[in-house]
Amino acid sequence: MADVTSHDRLLDEITGPTPGQMLRKRVFGHQGLLIGLVVLLLLTLVAIFAPWLAPHDPYAQSLMTRMEPPVFMGGSWDHPLGTDHLGRDYLSRLIYGARVSLLIGAVAALISGVIGTAMGVAAGYFGGKVDTVVTFLINVRLAMPVVLVALAVVAILGGSLEVVIVVLGLLLWDRFAVVMRASTMQVRRREYVAAAQVIGASTPRILLSEIMPNIANNLIVVVTLEMAHAILLEAALSFLGLGVQPPTPSWGLMVSEGKNMMLFEPWLVLIPGAVLFVLVLAINLMGDGLRDVTAPENRS
């Protein structure tokens, strides 16, 4: 092994660090990105392993143990974060709530990402009439008040996890379209795209193997931002009573249910809101970090 490392070091001295090594160095040198990654990874693990981590059934009601305080406010270790107004274990609901938030964030970002990227890349690559139509659609979409339209549509179709995910996915594609359009326009003029056109590569092939890999870094940044956006919106919809319906353990819904007892039991509101804040903060930190790390001007 020693031989290999000394060999690597020798190679470094001759050729300088490889692009991969430089990327790794930038990633590990960026505090915000690291913190965001670690927190998001932890919360994802919590969501995946929720059935093993949760001490109780998040739906099990118990009228004998209602509104017990968390352990740091004099409660017992049986319910570390206390219980809600129906006697359900707060920690278990919080753990299962991570599933709701992350699922909504990931799937809504996926749906809007596919729609927005397709529109943006088409507009940026083909230009002309396609660009005019896409730009117009972006303008129309931006003019619609997201919260209001999402609330109205979810109310008409009936609040459920699936409906909220699809509605948010169909509403949040605007930033994808804007950013992908601008990035594609930049990449389209590069020589390697012209070269691919000259050797007769088909349009889908040029889009997939010449354009997409070179705008992927911008795409990832928008994915993180829109994930955070979708998670916050779901929480707001559920808080207003027109998103995910009870008894689903959604963090926004937990804040809403705790609101009435906020006077005497402020932790019912503080805990789910704080977790929501931490999750969104982690995703945003990761997104900002990825933008810094992948930006060409920081590559020296």
Next chain:
Amino acid sequence: MLHFILKRLGLAVLVAFTVSFISFSLLFLSGDPAAALAGETASGEDIEALRRLYGFDRPMLVQYGEWLWSALRGDFGESYYFKLPVASLIADRLGVTMLLGVCGISFALLTAVPLGVVAAIRPNSLIDRAALFISVAGQAMPSFWFGLILIVVFAIQLGWLPPSGTGTWRHFVMPTIVLGYYAMPAIMRLTRAGMLDVLSSDYIRTARAKGANETRVLFRHALRNAIIPVVSLAAVQMGFMLGGSIVVESIFALHGAGYLAWESIARNDLPTVQALILIFSMFYIVFTFLADVLNAWLDPRMRSS
């Protein structure tokens, strides 16, 4: 310039018509608006009667044409719940929402611009880091949670401000902060980036070289140029905020148009919801149009694109 304005105006009108069509079509998502209106216990005859009464039995495009023609003359039909003209209902409530929007954007500008300027003058200083922290936290803060925390601290614990209602200026303090904080991060980042950019430009070096004092350089030369994109962002944010005020109004029980929207959605009051979506969209369209024109007026380079 006139050509630019006319072009943008045409686009704005086209967007407005498309939005009006979409907000009208939302009514038909439920399949049968008459059945939704009549409720679950209604008989088939009741539903049929309602369908005739509201004209749901006619083709959708005919209904849209009629609705649009009335809407253009300021008639949005009658609220199912209040049995009053929607237009007058909204007119009564819009004042509160607009006041909240103006207060919110003023708060955001008054805090974000100075912070952004100071952060740009001293990059990586303590103030710069604090400003960055405030903006990163602001983007992750669920506004309903922030509002509830403010209520617990300032209304319940300290008793300084009323927790809800519309009566006096003191009722608007917390909603303004919550709504303003939502718009602040973007404005601050743009101010900081713009100032950093401008401060490294040649004409600032020239101004300093000819011996202008630093205050004059910062305000007369740098800020005036850095603020141009901020003005248009603020106009766009204002449009977003009016739409976003629905959450803030519901937390603080401010009886504005956002609160009306929330109530009307919960009550299936579709004419009111349609009208509100259209009106909030119009605000956004008007504000972005004004922002574009203002930008083109301040910066002639924008007129060509």
